[in-house]
Amino acid sequence: MPLSQISAGKPASRATPARARQRPSPNPRLNGSMACDTAFRVVARRHLEDLCANQEATCKRDPSALHQMRIALTHLRAVILFFSPMVDDAVRGEIRDELKWLNTELGAVRDLDVAVERIRSLNKKRPQAVPAFRPWNEKRAEGHRHLARVLRSVRYGSLIEQTSSWIDNGPWSTKTDKQAAKQRAAPIAAYSAEKIAEWEEKLLKKSRKLRKMGTKKRHSLRLLNKRLTYSIDSLEDLFADQRFSKQRTALKQLRKAQKSLGELNDGARGHALAAELLQNDAQMPLQFLGPKREKRLLKKAAKSYRKLSTLQE
Template sequence: MAKATVGRAPKSNGRVAPRRAAVVFKSSEASKAEKIVLPRGIATVDAFRMIARSVLRHVVGNEAAVRVANPDGVHQMRIGLRRLRAAIATFGELLQDAETERLKRELKWLTGRLGPARDLHLLELRIKRQRTADRAEWLAEIAARRSRAFAGAKAAMQSARYRALLHDIRHWIEAGPWAERPTLRPAHREAVDFAADVVARRARKVMRKAERLHDLNVEQRHRLRISAKKLYYAIGFFETLFEGRKARDRLGTFQSTLKELLDRLGALNDIAVQQRLAISVAAPNGKRPHGAATQLPPPPPRDRIKIDHLLQSAVATGAELATAKRFWD
């Protein structure tokens, strides 16, 4: 049975308007992001607070799942952390202070503590699908590393550093230094105007790169994926501010196409990460698991076919995105 805890916003000399207590359910099941609904006419500062609170709930909602080594919980917490970092980037015009920079470093630290557990879990699943004589040796090595990685993720959840980070982020959302003198241009004080400008700027950048995806190398595709992911999260933050049937229809089409592109680029990235990780497992410090062959079993032919298919599909989806109708005008 999930247990509920109640948290309240920290006080800040009367500057923060009272709000209802937030209920956080402690469950060992993975928790997905909730839909963010921004009301019409909301100010940019208030929109940031609503978004940040929601994303922080996504992160904290997976804490118990990480503690019990639930791979889906680790995955969802990583997504929550990426969304929180994306929110900070999205509201960069507003968040220009030293405390924000410090918290960004702390969020990067926490993300790094979760990464190995997820990556090793995926590598283990991949090796299990292969049929080779020395597969058992590799699985034993990966399982040992995976266990240590999940223990490291759990230790992060139990650390004083993590508890301090949650405390500091909650205070920063409600009454951080950025709130003393919000650095927003007059034209961006209303969230609907701010959102339109941010989404338009990010979308144009992604659309230009997506149009020539077939010319991009591996590193350039990776940078496109990062930009596209930030755009996808920004659209998710602000989607309820784009009103009107035509705008919503266009937004839905654009968002769906962008998600397809991200899925394909993400699958290519997963294959690359697993290949690098496999090399690391095969020869840590020049060594290999006792009794195993000198090389990790090569990827099955279907992986090469999958890579080619994903590249072709990504190029086609990128071209579709490049010509998608704008919903932000």
């Protein structure tokens, strides 16, 4: 089923989900006995609403709003993947591709925001005195103008409306086979504990080779870490349940690892962007991440994974 058949798109500047506007009360909190289909709708809608709430400020070039849009989008994508056995249907793949497109658009400008702030930190009183500041700032402004057009486009508006409709009433929600019905009715606490353990095991297995990884493999590890971190974060309502005591502790270590891997990734992206600007004869007299700092960050991430591993023993 094509995306256009789920619901008609509306102008992007008004792209707040219709159901979200009509609902008088806030999203309910999760509890361990809640059915998986209900839990999915609760957390997915939270993140979709957060995404929409930051759209207009992002169009006005607010870096913090852009960052919040990226966080909300990453949470939403992680939640869809977390519940993929249940929500897999003919529409999910198309929505996944459109969310990936949006993530690429947001990410490109976010990288420029991070790079410009790094340059600005070299001379906070007069950042324009740094030779690299002007070309980077111009590229950043150009990126924000492009992003504003994206967020006010028919494509973006359709994506928001269609995702909203799919969360509530997608084909996944009406499958009649016994397995699908069982997945929808399963208690969220039991499903989450099993899924988190599965993803955690996969992450720890890959993390053992962290120090030997190149940039691409390290980026892949960071995405796995982020996927697990954001999934647990989305389920924070459940943490009062003693069955999730290990997850509460694990989340602390995952966040520490994520911070280190994120800084490593920002450094790698900064170098890539610098190389691109140098091709256009732009001066780039700074190093985004030195060897010593990189070594310390790798050491910190490895330490977090060792602590995370002990929780499984």
